[in-house]
Amino acid sequence: MPTISASGLAQLLGDWRDDGPALRALADRVRLLLLDGRVLSGSRLPAERELAAAVGVSRTTVAAAYARLRDSGHLRSVRGSGSVITLPTGSRSGSAEPLTAAGGLVNLTRAVLPAAPVLAGAARAAAEDLLAHLPGDGYELLGVPSLRAALAERYTARGLPTAPEEVLVTLGAQHAVGLLCRAFLAPGDRVLVESPGYPYAVDAARGVGGRPVAVPVTAGTGDTPGGWDEEALEDAFARTRPALAYLMPGFQNPTGAVMPPALRHRVVELARRYGTRLVVDETTNDLALDGPVPPPFPADAVHVGSAAKSLWGGLRIGWVRADAATVQHAAAHRTPWELGTPVLEQLVVARCLPQLDDVLVDRCGELRQRRDVLSAELAAALPEWDVPHVPGGLALWVRLPTATSSALALAAQRHGVLLTPGPRFGVDGAFERYLRLPFGADAGTLRTVVVPALARAWRDTGAVAPVSRRLEVIV
Ligand SMILES: Cc1ncc(COP(=O)(O)O)c(C=O)c1O
Incomplete structure (x- = not known):
C-alpha cells in the first residue's frame, strides 16, 4: 500500500488555506489531490499528529478534516494501516460523459x-472490411497489416520514410508510452520529462521505477516565444544521462509550444551522446491552428502517435513508429498485460487515414x-x-x-x-x-x-x- 509522508502531503497541499474553516479547506484540498490523481486512491495518509505538525494546525483540525473525508466516503480506517484515502464506491469515471454533461x-x-464526422461512414465501411478478417484468429499484437501500411505511408509522405514493419499499433498513445517505459526502463533509471508536461507519461515512467528529471517548458506570452530551455535540456542530459527522454515537440501538452528544427537536431545529438532512448509523443502534432503541421521529429527518435485528437479518443488507437527491432521488443512487452488491439477499431482508422488531411482542415x-x-x-x-x-x-x-x-x-x-x-x-x-x-x-x-x-x-x-x-x- 502506498504511503504518503506528512511532509510529502504538506508539499502537495501547498497553500491550502482559504477564508473558511481550516478543517473544511484541508479536507477539500486533500480530496482534490485524490480526484486529480496527485494522490493515488488506496494510499495511506499520515497520522493526524504528524500531518498537524507538518501543516501547522492543531491535531483536532486534522482529525476533523479526516472525519469529514470519512463522512463523504473518501477515507476509511483500515485496521493496522491507519487512514486510507479512497475513491468512494459509486464514484464516476465520467467515461460516457459528453463535454457538456x-x-x-x-x-x-x-x-x-x-x-x-468522417467516423460514422468509416465505421460502417470498416464493418464490411472486418468480414475478411473473421477467418483469422484476430489477435493483432503488432496491428492489422492495412493500418500499419497506411500509417507507414503517412509518415513517408510527411518526409519520414517508414516501412509497415516499423509501426506497432497500440491501445492509444498512453498505452504506447507505458509499453515503451516497460520495455526500456529499469527501476532507478532516470527519465527526462517536460515540466509542465503530460502527467500520465510521468506516472507511467514512475510506475516502472523510473526517476523523472524535469526540464522546463514555457508557453509563449506577448512577444516572447515559449518553449524548451536549451541550456536546461543540455544540462539535464549531461548531469543525469537519462535512459529515456519523453518529449512532446509538436504543440506540447499543456503549453502548446513547438520545438524548433535546430533544437530537435540538438536533442537527437544529445540523446546519441548520452545513450538516451528518445521518445517523442506527437499525439497533438496535427492540431496546427496558425500554420502548417510541423514535420515529424527526426528519424532517430521513437515516435508515438494517436488517433485520439485528430479522429476520436473513443477509438483507443495509437501507435509507435520505430526501427523494426524496437517495434518487436516493445510488442513482446504486451503479453503479460494484454494481447493486442481490437481489429474493428483499427479498420476504422485505416478507412479514415486517406481523408485525414481534409478532416484536419475542418x-x-x-x-x-x-x-x-x-x-x-x-x-x-x-x-x-x-x-x-x-x-x-x-x-x-x-x-x-x-x-x-x-x-x-x-x-x-x-x-x-x-x-x-x-x-x-x-x-x-x-x-x-x-x-x-x-x-x-x-x-x-x-x-x-x-x-x-x-x-x-x-x-x-x-x-x-x-x-x-x-x-x-x-x-
Ligand atoms: C501528449 C499526449 N499523449 C498521450 C495522450 C493520450 O492519448 P490516447 O488517448 O491516444 O491514449 C494525450 C491525451 O491528451 C496527450 O495529450
Whole structure:
C-alpha cells in the first residue's frame, strides 16, 4: 500500500488555506489531490499528529478534516494501516460523459473533441472490411497489416520514410508510452520529462521505477516565444544521462509550444551522446491552428502517435513508429498485460487515414475559432490573467496572478466547470500559479458558461464549498 509522508502531503497541499474553516479547506484540498490523481486512491495518509505538525494546525483540525473525508466516503480506517484515502464506491469515471454533461457541468479536465464526422461512414465501411478478417484468429499484437501500411505511408509522405514493419499499433498513445517505459526502463533509471508536461507519461515512467528529471517548458506570452530551455535540456542530459527522454515537440501538452528544427537536431545529438532512448509523443502534432503541421521529429527518435485528437479518443488507437527491432521488443512487452488491439477499431482508422488531411482542415478551423473565442472572452472578463497565444494543440496554459490554481479548481466545480489545477502537470507539485484551459468545448459554451463560471470562481476563490465525488481522466 502506498504511503504518503506528512511532509510529502504538506508539499502537495501547498497553500491550502482559504477564508473558511481550516478543517473544511484541508479536507477539500486533500480530496482534490485524490480526484486529480496527485494522490493515488488506496494510499495511506499520515497520522493526524504528524500531518498537524507538518501543516501547522492543531491535531483536532486534522482529525476533523479526516472525519469529514470519512463522512463523504473518501477515507476509511483500515485496521493496522491507519487512514486510507479512497475513491468512494459509486464514484464516476465520467467515461460516457459528453463535454457538456447533463446538469450543466462542463468538463474541462480533458483536452478533447467529439468524434470527427468522417467516423460514422468509416465505421460502417470498416464493418464490411472486418468480414475478411473473421477467418483469422484476430489477435493483432503488432496491428492489422492495412493500418500499419497506411500509417507507414503517412509518415513517408510527411518526409519520414517508414516501412509497415516499423509501426506497432497500440491501445492509444498512453498505452504506447507505458509499453515503451516497460520495455526500456529499469527501476532507478532516470527519465527526462517536460515540466509542465503530460502527467500520465510521468506516472507511467514512475510506475516502472523510473526517476523523472524535469526540464522546463514555457508557453509563449506577448512577444516572447515559449518553449524548451536549451541550456536546461543540455544540462539535464549531461548531469543525469537519462535512459529515456519523453518529449512532446509538436504543440506540447499543456503549453502548446513547438520545438524548433535546430533544437530537435540538438536533442537527437544529445540523446546519441548520452545513450538516451528518445521518445517523442506527437499525439497533438496535427492540431496546427496558425500554420502548417510541423514535420515529424527526426528519424532517430521513437515516435508515438494517436488517433485520439485528430479522429476520436473513443477509438483507443495509437501507435509507435520505430526501427523494426524496437517495434518487436516493445510488442513482446504486451503479453503479460494484454494481447493486442481490437481489429474493428483499427479498420476504422485505416478507412479514415486517406481523408485525414481534409478532416484536419475542418477540425483545426473549428479549434482555431474556439481558441480565439476563449482567449478573447478571458481577456475581457479576467484581464489580470496572463493568457498565452498558442499556435496549436487543444489548451491554453494560463498564468494566474496568484498561486491559487487548486482553490480555483475547487471553486469552479461549484459553478459547474471541472478543471485540472496546474500542479497536476508538474513533476513535484509546482505550477500552482497556472491553469490548463482546454478549448475543445463549442464556442457558445465557452462564451456563455465557461468564462462566466471562471470569473465567478475567481471572485469566490478563498471561500470554496465541498466538492462532489468524481474521478476525472486527464487527456
Ligand atoms: C501528449 C499526449 N499523449 C498521450 C495522450 C493520450 O492519448 P490516447 O488517448 O491516444 O491514449 C494525450 C491525451 O491528451 C496527450 O495529450
